[in-house]
Amino acid sequence: MLSIKNLHASIEGTPILKGINLEIKPGEVHAIMGPNGSGKSTLASVLAGREEYEVTEGEVTFNGKDLLDLNPEDRAREGVFLAFQYPVEIPGVSTTNFLRTAVNQVREYRGQEQLDAVKFLSLMKEKMKLVEIDQKLMSRALNEGFSGGEKKRNEIFQMAMLEPTLSILDETDSGLDIDALRIVSNGVNQLKSPDNATIVVTHYQRLLDYIVPDFVHVLYKGRIVKSGSKELALDLEEKGYDWIKEDVDGASV
Amino acid sequence: MSKDNQILEEFTSKEYEHGWSVDFEADEAPAGLNEEIIHWISAKKEEPKWLLEWRLKAFRTWQSMVEPEWANVHYPKVDFQSLIYYSAPKQKSKPKSLDEVDPELLQIYERLGISLNEQKKLQGIAVDAVLDSVSVGTTFKDTLSKLGIIFCSFSEAVKDHPELVKKYLGSVVPMTDNYYAALNSAVFSDGSFCYIPKGVRCPMELSTYFRINAANTGQFERTLIVAEDESYVSYLEGCTAPQRDENQLHAAVVEIYAAKDAEVKYSTVQNWFPGDKDGKGGIYNFVTKRGICAGDNSKISWTQVETGSAVTWKYPSCILKGDNSVGEFYSVAVTNNYQQADTGTKMIHIGKNTKSRIVSKGISAGKSQNSYRGQVQVMKRAQNARNFSQCDSLLMGDRCGAHTFPYIDIQNPSAKVEHEATTSKIGEDQIFYCNQRGIDTEDAVALIVNGYAKEVLNQLPMEFAVEAQKLLALTLEGSVG
Ligand SMILES: Nc1ncnc2c1ncn2[C@@H]1O[C@H](COP(=O)(O)OP(=O)(O)OP(=O)(O)O)[C@@H](O)[C@H]1O
Numbered sequence: 050m051l052s053i054k055n056l057h058a059s060i061e062g063t064p065i066l067k068g069i070n071l072e073i074k075p076g077e078v079h080a081i082m083g084p085n086g087s088g089k090s091t092l093a094s095v096l097a098g099r100e101e102y103e104v105t106e107g108e109v110t111f112n113g114k115d116l117l118d119l120n121p122e123d124r125a126r127e128g129v130f131l132a133f134q135y136p137v138e139i140p141g142v143s144t145t146n147f148l149r150t151a152v153n154q155v156r157e158y159r160g161q162e163q164l165d166a167v168k169f170l171s172l173m174k175e176k177m178k179l180v181e182i183d184q185k186l187m188s189r190a191l192n193e194g195f196s197g198g199e200k201k202r203n204e205i206f207q208m209a210m211l212e213p214t215l216s217i218l219d220e221t222d223s224g225l226d227i228d229a230l231r232i233v234s235n236g237v238n239q240l241k242s243p244d245n246a247t248i249v250v251t252h253y254q255r256l257l258d259y260i261v262p263d264f265v266h267v268l269y270k271g272r273i274v275k276s277g278s279k280e281l282a283l284d285l286e287e288k289g290y291d292w293i294k295e296d297v298d299g300a301s302v
Numbered sequence: 303m304s305k306d307n308q309i310l311e312e313f314t315s316k317e318y319e320h321g322w323s324v325d326f327e328a329d330e331a332p333a334g335l336n337e338e339i340i341h342w343i344s345a346k347k348e349e350p351k352w353l354l355e356w357r358l359k360a361f362r363t364w365q366s367m368v369e370p371e372w373a374n375v376h377y378p379k380v381d382f383q384s385l386i387y388y389s390a391p392k393q394k395s396k397p398k399s400l401d402e403v404d405p406e407l408l409q410i411y412e413r414l415g416i417s418l419n420e421q422k423k424l425q426g427i428a429v430d431a432v433l434d435s436v437s438v439g440t441t442f443k444d445t446l447s448k449l450g451i452i453f454c455s456f457s458e459a460v461k462d463h464p465e466l467v468k469k470y471l472g473s474v475v476p477m478t479d480n481y482y483a484a485l486n487s488a489v490f491s492d493g494s495f496c497y498i499p500k501g502v503r504c505p506m507e508l509s510t511y512f513r514i515n516a517a518n519t520g521q522f523e524r525t526l527i528v529a530e531d532e533s534y535v536s537y538l539e540g541c542t543a544p545q546r547d548e549n550q551l552h553a554a555v556v557e558i559y560a561a562k563d564a565e566v567k568y569s570t571v572q573n574w575f576p577g578d579k580d581g582k583g584g585i586y587n588f589v590t591k592r593g594i595c596a597g598d599n600s601k602i603s604w605t606q607v608e609t610g611s612a613v614t615w616k617y618p619s620c621i622l623k624g625d626n627s628v629g630e631f632y633s634v635a636v637t638n639n640y641q642q643a644d645t646g647t648k649m650i651h652i653g654k655n656t657k658s659r660i661v662s663k664g665i666s667a668g669k670s671q672n673s674y675r676g677q678v679q680v681m682k683r684a685q686n687a688r689n690f691s692q693c694d695s696l697l698m699g700d701r702c703g704a705h706t707f708p709y710i711d712i713q714n715p716s717a718k719v720e721h722e723a724t725t726s727k728i729g730e731d732q733i734f735y736c737n738q739r740g741i742d743t744e745d746a747v748a749l750i751v752n753g754y755a756k757e758v759l760n761q762l763p764m765e766f767a768v769e770a771q772k773l774l775a776l777t778l779e780g781s782v783g
C-alpha cells in the first residue's frame with residue numbers, strides 16, 4: 050500500500066530525513082518511535098504533502114501512485130489522513146461546517162454522491178459515538194479553545210468521518226487522560242480493517258497496549274535505525290534510546 | 303519567497319463578474335458641472351423651486367470647498383468637469399407601473415440576479431432599482447402602501463411627498479457637511495426614499511439596487527430613510543458597475559432618521575467594479591452615510607460588506623442624540639490587487655446611557671491598502687455612555703497593508719470606552735490543515751475568511767449573508783494558489 054524508498058527531505062536547507070525505507074501493507078499497524086527531534090513529525094508532514102519540506106531524494110508510492118506528485122488535498126482524497134500532533138484552530142468555522150466541506154470534497158473526488166445536510170448529520174452522529182465526542186464541540190469553532198485532549202479526540206473523529214486507507218497518528222496519545230486514551234484507541238481499533246493501515250507515532254508503550262502494532266520502528270537522526278515486533282517497544286520502555294543511539298553513533302564514527 | 307507568499311502572490315483577481323454593460327439610448331446631460339447643468343437636472347426632473355434653490359446653494363458651497371486629502375488613499379484627482387452628471391435610459395414615456403418598464407432595462411437587472419418581476423419576486427424583499435441616475439421601478443409598492451409605508455424612488459418622493467422630503471432632506475447630512483456630500487446635494491439624480499409611519503414594523507426587507515451603466519457618468523444617489531416612533535425597518539443596498547478602463551465616480555449620501563423607540567437596520571453589500579488586477583479602472587466610492595437616533599431608545603445599525611471599488615472613502619456614522627439610544631457598525635472590507643479602502647465609522651454620543659458597538663473586519667490581499675478609521679466621541683451630557691470597538695485585520699501575503707486609526711474623544715468622565723485590535727495573517731498551517739482534510743486551497747481560504755468575518759455576516763439578512771459569503775470568496779478567488 051505504502052512504499053517509501055530512500056526518502057530524503059530537508060527544511061530551509063537543513064536535511065532532516067536522511068534515507069527512510071518503509072513498506073506498509075494493508076491491514077498493518079506500524080508504530081514509529083524515537084527521541085525528540087528525530088524526524089517523526091517531519092516524516093508525517095512529508096507524507097501528507099506539507100510544502101515547506103523539500104524532498105531531495107527518494108520515492109514514495111501509495112496504492113500504485115506516486116504520492117509525492119500529488120498535492121496535499123489529493124493525497125487526502127486518495128486516502129491519506131494525518132492526525133496532527135498540534136491541530137490548528139480555525140476561528141469562526143464550526144467543526145460541522147468544516148467537516149461537511151471536507152467530506153463532500155473527498156466524496157466528489159472518490160466519485161461518491163454528495164451528502165445532504167440530513168445524511169451528513171446522521172453520519173456525524175454515528176461517528177461521534179465511536180470516539181464519544183461531545184456534540185457541543187461540533188458547533189464550536191474548529192479546535193478554538195478546545196482542550197488538548199479535545200483536539201486530539203477531534204482529530205480521530207475527523208479520521209472516522211473521512212474513512213482513510215492510511216492513517217498517520219502523530220502523538221495522538223499526548224494530552225489524553227487515561228479514559229480518553231482507551232476510548233480514542235478503541236475508536237481507532239474499530240476503524241481498522243484488512244484494507245487500511247495505520248502509522249502510530251508515539252513515545253509511550255501505553256498507547257501500544259491498546260493499539261497493538263505489527264511492527265515497531267525506531268527513527269533516529271532521520272533514519273529508521275531499528276525495526277522489530279511489538280516487543281521492541283517494551284524494550285525501549287525499559288531501556289530508553291541510549292543503547293540504540295550508541296549503536297548508531299558508534300557505528301558511524 | 304516563502305511558500306506562503308508564493309501562494310498569496312498567485313492570488314490574482316478573478317474577472318469581475320458584473321463587468322458587462324448594455325448599450326441603450328440614454329438621455330444625458332452635457333459633460334461638466336456649472337449652475338446651468340444643475341438647472342438642467344432640476345428641470346429634467348420637474349422639481350419644485352425650493353429643491354432647485356437647495357441644489358444651487360449646495361453647489362456654491364461645494365465650489366468653495368477643497369477635496370479632502372486626509373484619508374489614507376491615493377488616486378489621480380477627479381476631473382469634475384469631464385463627468386456627466388445625469389444619465390437616464392430613454393423610455394418612450396414615464397412608466398406607470400412595472401409592467402411598462404422597458405424590458406431591456408429589466409433584463410439588465412435580471413442579469414444581475416435582481417428580479418423586479420413581482421411574480422418571480424425575491425421572497426419578501428421589496429426592490430427599488432437605480433440604473434445610472436434614475437430609479438427603474440419599485441416592487442411591492444401596493445403591499446407596502448397598505449401599511450402606510452412609503453418606499454419609492456427619490457424623485458417620486460419629491461413629487462408625491464414633498465413635505466416629508468423637505469423636512470428631512472439634509473437634516474442628518476447637511477449639504478455643507480463635506481466635499482462629496484455638497485457635490486451630491488448639488489447634482490444628486492435619484493435614489494430611494496423610505497418612510498415608516500408610527501408603530502409600523504415593516505414586514506419585508508426593503509432593498510435598493512444601484513447599477514452604473516453609462517460611461518463617464520458619475521452616480522450620485524441620495525437615500526433617505528425615516529422611521530417614526532416605534533417603527534422598524536430593515537433596508538438593504540447592493541451595487542455593481544460595468545468593467546471600464548476609466549475610473550468612475552460614485553458619491554452617494556444616505557441619511558437615516560430614527561424617532562423614539564424606532565429601529566433601523568441598514569445593510570450594504572457593495573460590489574462596485576474594483577479595477578482590474580493591474581489597478582486599471584474601477585469605481586471611486588466616496589460616500590457619506592449617517593444616521594441620527596433622534597428619539598429616546600432608538601437604534602441604528604449599519605452593516606456593510608465592502609468588496610468592490612478602486613478607492614473607498616466611507617464612514618457610516620451614528621449620532622446618538624436620544625437617551626438610551628444605540629448605534630452599531632459591523633463591517634467587512636476586503637481589498638485585493640490595487641484596491642484602497644479607508645472606511646470606518648463615527649459614533650457620537652450625545653444622549654444619556656447611549657451605547658455603541660463597532661466591529662470592523664478588514665481583509666487585505668494583493669497589493670491593496672485597507673484602513674480602518676473610527677471615531678468615538680462622548681459629549682459632555684452623555685452620562686454613562688458605552689462604546690465597544692473591535693478592529694481586526696487579516697493579511698494575505700506581505701505586499702498589502704492594514705492600518706487602524708482610532709480617534710477617541712471623551713468629555714464625560716462616566717464614559718466607558720473599550721477598543722480591541724488584532725492583526726493576523728492567514729496561516730499557511732491553517733490552509734495546510736484544510737488541504738489535509740481534502741479541501742482545496744480556494745475553498746480553504748473561503749472557509750477561513752468567512753469564519754473570520756462571521757460576526758459581521760451574521761448581522762445580514764439570511765439571503766444576503768449567503769450572497770456576501772460567495773462574494774468574499776469570489777473577491778479573493780485565485781489569491782492563494
Ligand atoms: N524550519 C526548520 N528549520 C530547521 N530545523 C527544523 C525546522 N523545522 C523543524 N526542524 C527540526 O527538524 C527536526 C525534526 O523535527 P520533528 O518535528 O520531525 O521531530 P519529532 O521526531 O516529531 O520530535 P517530537 O518527538 O519532539 O515530536 C528537529 O530537530 C527540528 O528542530
Ligand SMILES: [Mg+2]
Pocket residue numbers: 089090091134219220
Ligand atoms: Mg513530533
